[in-house]
Amino acid sequence: MKNREDRNGIKCDIFLDKFKVLNRIKPKINRARNILDKAKYAEEVMGEVDSLLNCSRFDEHSTDCQNCQIVAGLHKRTADLIINAKSLA
Numbered sequence: 266m267k268n269r270e271d272r273n274g275i276k277c278d279i280f281l282d283k284f285k286v287l288n289r290i291k292p293k294i295n296r297a298r299n300i301l302d303k304a305k306y307a308e309e310v311m312g313e314v315d316s317l318l319n320c321s322r323f324d325e326h327s328t329d330c331q332n333c334q335i336v337a338g339l340h341k342r343t344a345d346l347i348i349n350a351k352s353l354a
Contacts, residue, residue, distance in 0.1 A: 279320060280333045283313050287340060294347065300354045307347040314341045 275281070290309050297303040317337035324330045 275329050275332050275336070277322075277329050277333060279322065280317060280329070280336075283317055284336075286313050300347070300351050304348050304351040307344040310340055310344040311348070314338075314344070 287310060290306050290313070294303050294306045294310075297306060314337040317333055318341065320330070320333070322330075323334075
């Protein structure tokens with residue numbers, strides 16, 4: 266299968282498929298009316314980014330893999346903040 270490329274230049278089908286899922290979840294977080302609902306969707310984000318962070322095809326010498334790890338890490342930190350905020354509610 267030919268690798269596709271996202272607008273950030275990452276050429277990886279796994280990343281692109283997961284990023285599509287993340288882009289469907291993020292608006293749900295933004296529309297959620299309360300932190301409990303936001304946290305529920307943030308848990309979904311965590312599942313998607315964890316699979317990227319633990320990718321079996323990870324190559325430490327690949328710029329695509331390095332960039333994927335950065336993007337996934339940022340999404341994980343954001344989701345983690347939302348989940349932790351739930352305990353303050």
